[in-house]
Amino acid sequence: MxxxxxxxxxxxxxxxxxxxxxxxxxxxxxxxxxxxxxxxxxxxxxxxxxxxxxxxxxxxxxxxxxxxxxxxxxxxxxxxxxxxxxxxxxxxxxxxxxxxxxxxxxxxxxxxxxxxxxxxxxxxxxxxxxxxxxxxxxxxxxxxxxxxxxxxxxxxxxxxxxxxxxxxxxxxxxxxxxxxxxxxxxxxxxxxxxxxxxxxxxxxxxxxxxxxxxxxxxxxxxxxxxxxxxxxxxxxxxxxxxxxxxxxxxxxxxxxxxxxxxxxxxxxxxxxxxxxxxxxxxxxxxxxxxxxxxxxxxxxxxxxxxxxxxxxxxxxxxxxxxxxxxxxxxxxxxxxxxxxxxxxxxxxxxxxxxxxxxxEPVSAFLQSVEPTGHHNSVDRAWRGVVTKDNWKYVCFEGTPWLLFNLNEDPYEQVNLAHNSLYAGERRRLHGLLQEWIDRTGDSFALPAV
Structure with missing residues (x-):
């Protein structure tokens, strides 16, 4: 060989x-x-x-x-x-x-x-x-x-x-x-x-x-x-x-x-x-x-x-x-x-x-476990997923933060996280994110949706 x-x-x-x-x-x-x-x-x-x-x-x-x-x-x-x-x-x-x-x-x-x-x-x-x-x-x-x-x-x-x-x-x-x-x-x-x-x-x-x-x-x-x-x-x-x-x-x-x-x-x-x-x-x-x-x-x-x-x-x-x-x-x-x-x-x-x-997984798990406190950094922990069909969903602990359809919005200028029209998509992605948290033994608390 x-x-x-x-x-x-x-x-x-x-x-x-x-x-x-x-x-x-x-x-x-x-x-x-x-x-x-x-x-x-x-x-x-x-x-x-x-x-x-x-x-x-x-x-x-x-x-x-x-x-x-x-x-x-x-x-x-x-x-x-x-x-x-x-x-x-x-x-x-x-x-x-x-x-x-x-x-x-x-x-x-x-x-x-x-x-x-x-x-x-x-x-x-x-x-x-x-x-x-x-x-x-x-x-x-x-x-x-x-x-x-x-x-x-x-x-x-x-x-x-x-x-x-x-x-x-x-x-x-x-x-x-x-x-x-x-x-x-x-x-x-x-x-x-x-x-x-x-x-x-x-x-x-x-x-x-x-x-x-x-x-x-x-x-x-x-x-x-x-x-x-x-x-x-x-x-x-x-x-x-x-x-x-x-x-x-x-x-x-x-x-x-x-x-x-x-x-x-x-x-x-x-x-x-x-x-x-x-x-x-x-x-x-x-x-x-x-x-x-x-x-x-x-x-x-x-x-x-x-x-x-x-x-x-x-x-x-x-x-x-x-x-x-x-x-x-x-x-x-x-x-x-x-x-x-x-x-x-x-x-x-x-x-x-x-x-x-x-x-293979249909998504990838995103994490910021411990914020650095540096300038130009997000100052709180977050978790998210990106999917093979090109959606992204990110949460702070206890609240949704970002939701993007990257197929139509590659520059992420339209945040759909709090738009009720996309509640179904948010639930789907929320489920994928919860699966990653459970699968990896993460302790991050997602919001209720």
Whole structure:
């Protein structure tokens, strides 16, 4: 049986609408477009918890935030919590992680900086090789560390974060290819590239920044015509798009390295993001809201080509794949059933067979378990669902909040949550949300409808 490798590539705060393959006129992402054209593009993918730490805890563990020990911002992933790295390691895989971690529960204060905080080896999620940092909002001043004991190290990356972390992954790929060709080591691998951009501050290398003029950007129709909102959105989006184009360029470098090392045909690529960024839509900025700009993320599976009968070289699906689904799906791509402790669904059948492996959920569960209290954040907990037929329903505890028919209202400008004409639809979606709460053992109290 042929053994496949897998690589995760993801940025921070990269909303699913911000790719040229998704129709955004402001950005050019040819390498993301190639992945979509040669793979499966999950156009309705969501960040089930649009905040960095709880997303990452769910991503690595395949368990929902209220179960995995990371329900909110700056919680530590319990070191005893098994992750996808453990699952792959038990199956003979080498595992490697490069970049942002944000799962060690570091709280800044007393002049300390998360970017220089040392994550001890026992809290690095079971990855055999780990070169990263806890959290850092300064892509030109990024410090990474790794190793342990006498082999421990920490140093400042010599250039822009996304470029330098990609260099580390490419170096790892060349090392793996050389070991394989020499017969020294033929173990397959699972590797992760996790970069902070396009997270704020919105700045990229000059040749990317020069491509975007704030004054000529086309804002989304749901950005209100309020001068302070428009001005900020334009200013920040110019740098945001530059960072995305830089990420795309590095994705191209990675694809070239896979081809050059002979690993391309054996390696699945999973490209995604932890959550989106509002950038002025509905007058809001950053994340933590259930609006489309915050929860909708890219998820594209490409790389190693499947060879089933009737294979289509690239297609889109509206399956609402979620954060807890990526770990079991990646294991499935490599031929493994997910362990029982993973709560997510394996969607690898769409890539390997062109169809689902088994019956799948018709909706995805959305959560904000613990509000952060940060500016530009929703200041109370909420729960919601998005459905395969493109409806969204969200509640605060004890009261409905949002109801949208995304088929006719993709920019969420008509809230139907308290419109009696849609009471039947609200009851249907309320039932789906209650099922998720019951199924996952959540304690959130829904309103009576």
């Amino acid at each position: 042929k053994r496949y490798n897998a690589i995760w590539i993801f940025g921070d705060q990269h909303r699913g609408q911000a790719m040229s393959t998704a129709g955004d006129p402001n950005v050019n992402t040819p390498n993301m477009d190639i992945l979509a054209a040669t793979g499966v593009n999950f156009t309705r993918a969501v960040s089930g918890t649009p905040l960095c730490c709880p997303y990452r805890g769910a991503l690595l563990s395949g368990r929902y935030p209220h179960h995995n020990g990371v329900p909110g911002h700056e919680y530590r992933l319990p070191p005893e919590r098994p992750t996808i790295a453990h699952a792959f390691g038990e199956r003979g895989y080498d595992t490697a992680y490069f970049g942002k971690w944000h799962l060690d529960g570091f709280h800044e204060g007393d002049g300390r900086r998360a970017g220089k905080h040392i994550v001890p080896p026992e809290r690095r999620g079971g990855f055999r090789r780990w070169i990263g940092y806890e959290n850092n909002n300064s892509p030109w001043d990024c410090w990474v560390h790794g190793g342990e004991g006498e082999d421990a190290f920490q140093y400042r990356l010599p250039g822009f974060e996304t470029d330098e972390l990609t260099n580390l992954l490419i170096g790892y790929l060349r090392e793996k290819a050389e070991a394989r060709s020499s017969g020294a080591d033929d173990a397959p691998f699972f590797a992760v590239l996790s970069v902070q951009p396009p997270h704020d501050p919105y700045a990229a290398p000059e040749r990317f920044m020069g491509r975007h003029n704030p004054a000529t950007l086309r804002l989304r129709p749901n950005v209100p015509a309020v001068p302070r909102v428009e001005e900020r959105a334009r200013r920040e989006l110019a740098g945001y798009y530059a960072m995305i184009e830089n990420l795309d360029w590095n994705l191209g470098r990675l694809r070239e390295a896979l081809a050059d090392t002979g690993l391309a045909d054996d390696t699945h690529l999973v490209f995604f993001s932890d959550h989106g960024d509002m950038h002025g839509s509905h007058g809001q900025f950053r994340k933590t809201t259930p609006f489309e700009e915050s929860i909708r993320v890219p998820v594209i599976i490409s790389g190693a080509q499947p060879y089933y009968e009737g294979y289509r070289n690239g297609f889109w699906t509206n399956v609402p794949i979620n954060h807890v689904d990526l770990a079991p799906t990646t294991l499935g791509l490599c031929g493994f059933e997910p362990p029982e402790w993973m709560e997510g669904t394996d969607y690898s059948g769409y890539r390997l067979e062109g169809r689902p492996k088994r019956e």
